[in-house]
Amino acid sequence: MSSDLASTPAVPALVLTGGGARAAYQVGVLKAVSQLLPEQPNPFRVVIGTSAGAVAAIALASRADRWQAAVAAIEEVWANFRTEQVFYVGRRRMLRSGLHWVVSLLSGGVLLRMPRSLFDNAPLRTLLAREVPWRGLAINIARGNLDALALCCTGYGTARSVAFYQGRADLGEWSRRNHIGRRTELTLEHLMASMSVPMIFPPEGIHGEYYGDGAMRQFAPLSPALHLGANRLLVVGMRTTGGGGVSTRHSAPHAEPTPGQLLGYALDNLFADQIYSDLEQIDRVNDIVRVAPQLVPGARIVEKIVFLTPTEDPRRIAMRHLGSLPPSLKALLRVMGASNQAGVQLASYLMFESGYTQELIALGYRDAMAQGDEIVNLLTAPACVPRSGQEQRT
Numbered sequence: 001m002s003s004d005l006a007s008t009p010a011v012p013a014l015v016l017t018g019g020g021a022r023a024a025y026q027v028g029v030l031k032a033v034s035q036l037l038p039e040q041p042n043p044f045r046v047v048i049g050t051s052a053g054a055v056a057a058i059a060l061a062s063r064a065d066r067w068q069a070a071v072a073a074i075e076e077v078w079a080n081f082r083t084e085q086v087f088y089v090g091r092r093r094m095l096r097s098g099l100h101w102v103v104s105l106l107s108g109g110v111l112l113r114m115p116r117s118l119f120d121n122a123p124l125r126t127l128l129a130r131e132v133p134w135r136g137l138a139i140n141i142a143r144g145n146l147d148a149l150a151l152c153c154t155g156y157g158t159a160r161s162v163a164f165y166q167g168r169a170d171l172g173e174w175s176r177r178n179h180i181g182r183r184t185e186l187t188l189e190h191l192m193a194s195m196s197v198p199m200i201f202p203p204e205g206i207h208g209e210y211y212g213d214g215a216m217r218q219f220a221p222l223s224p225a226l227h228l229g230a231n232r233l234l235v236v237g238m239r240t241t242g243g244g245g246v247s248t249r250h251s252a253p254h255a256e257p258t259p260g261q262l263l264g265y266a267l268d269n270l271f272a273d274q275i276y277s278d279l280e281q282i283d284r285v286n287d288i289v290r291v292a293p294q295l296v297p298g299a300r301i302v303e304k305i306v307f308l309t310p311t312e313d314p315r316r317i318a319m320r321h322l323g324s325l326p327p328s329l330k331a332l333l334r335v336m337g338a339s340n341q342a343g344v345q346l347a348s349y350l351m352f353e354s355g356y357t358q359e360l361i362a363l364g365y366r367d368a369m370a371q372g373d374e375i376v377n378l379l380t381a382p383a384c385v386p387r388s389g390q391e392q393r394t
Contacts, residue, residue: 010381012230014046014048014060014234015236017050018214019349022052023051026364027360028361031365032365037376041145046225046228047148051194058132062136062140064145075361083353086124087119087120117202121195124195147171148166151186153212156211160217161180161216164190181228196211197213200267222235231300236364258337267345311363311366317363318347324354324355
């Protein structure tokens with residue numbers, strides 16, 4: 001071992017990205033981790049959640065003292081999901097919402113104000129208010145079971161990515177050009193803001209500013225974990241490589257895309273993994289720190305990163321479950337041109353139905369177990385980082 005290295009504690013972080021109903025894939029990964037390390041308490045010192053990934057993040061962090069039980073509880077919820085638990089899908093309510101949009105658009109907002117969003121996610125707010133033990137977060141941080149939890153949002157006023165975090169007193173705030181970290185006591189409002197997909201769900205007001213989905217301006221999705229002290233990362237994405245077009249390989253590539261296809265493409269672009277460029281940046285800084293640490297004062301080695309993404313396209317899985325959608329949502333997707341193979345991308349983000357989520361859980365479990373040795377090594381092997389390192393910034 002080089003003389004300029006010193007053994008220090010490993011600080012593993014879990015980074016959960018966004019992806020709507022596709023977040024069920026993360027649950028399968030977490031289930032695998034819990035089985036790979038059955039006797040170990042919470043293996044993650046830092047937890048980062050963005051958009052749908054924020055749900056599992058807060059559930060794990062608030063129960064960090066009972067990590068295995070927390071994973072089981074998350075699986076129970078996701079394996080039995082129904083769309084009506086996330087947003088209203090009743091025929092009458094959907095019809096009224098559609099008429100509201102029509103009247104508002106035709107009258108230019110004179111007869112009726114523009115709706116806040118396409119869907120009303122009040123059922124999700126009710127579910128999370130009931131299921132998340134918010135007091136447990138502060139208790140677990142105080143008892144040393146967790147260093148920090150960050151929920152990532154986007155400020156509509158500042159157009160910056162904001163990582164709202166709660167953690168140890170020595171973890172300071174940060175500010176970069178496109179992203180900032182703000183210490184706060186995390187609440188249901190921060191969680192709802194992180195999941196507020198633009199146009200799909202309404203924005204959330206926090207301290208005089210409106211916030212939306214954390215994936216929108218997240219140019220450095222791994223940065224919050226590094227700022228909060230992590231030197232190892234388990235990152236779970238929900239988008240397969242090359243799966244971002246408006247058509248599947250079985251559909252006509254030159255057909256004019258429908259509104260539903262375009263909205264699905266917009267969502268896919270929103271949740272597109274910026275992680276790849278972040279990983280390249282970390283590799284570059286690691287190389288410089290190893291060779292000439294004086295060129296990047298304050299930087300440190302990020303030792304290990306395991307990045308998991310679905311090995312099967314979620315669109316193909318969603319296609320098998322289109323028939324399980326509530327009739328009113330199925331009708332809406334049909335009107336938008338998103339009820340067949342060509343437009344199933346949109347459905348893959350909105351399909352909060354148990355058959356679909358259970359397949360994604362199973363896929364996440366298989367993918368994680370296939371990399372089981374790497375995951376165990378990431379979470380258990382001793383760490384070595386440069387003595388002089390303080391913080392790697394991205």
